[in-house]
Amino acid sequence: MPERPRITITLVDRKGPRGCHRGHRVGDSFDFDTERGKLCPMAMHVAFPYVDILRYGGSMPGTDDPNVCLFCCPDADVINVFRIERHAG
Known part of the structure; x- marks a missing residue:
């Protein structure tokens, strides 16, 4: 069975008027498997379906x-x- 691919999530731009809470x-870049707890929970909630698809x-x-x-x-x-x-992977 092939290894699961590695997933990284990187902050590439900011469009809003305020800085990140x-x-x-x-x-900033995060390895999904080892660092996802460092990513904002609201962003992680949105990211998860995309991560699954990829x-x-x-x-x-x-x-x-x-x-x-x-x-x-x-x-x-x-x-x-x-x-x-x-x-x-």
Whole structure:
């Protein structure tokens, strides 16, 4: 059985008028398997379905790279933009 792919979540942009309440900054990166507890729970809640899709072989419609997707933090005052990447296991 092939190894499960590794997943990283990286903060790539911020659109909202306020800084992150959790202290995340553009460039912060998290390994989903070993560091997900460090990621803001609100962002993690949004990320989880995308992580599942990528981890188990799917991809997001309309993306140029099937190993990458973007999502936003649900806090309208912050609106952090994260990139999820699938890496070979």
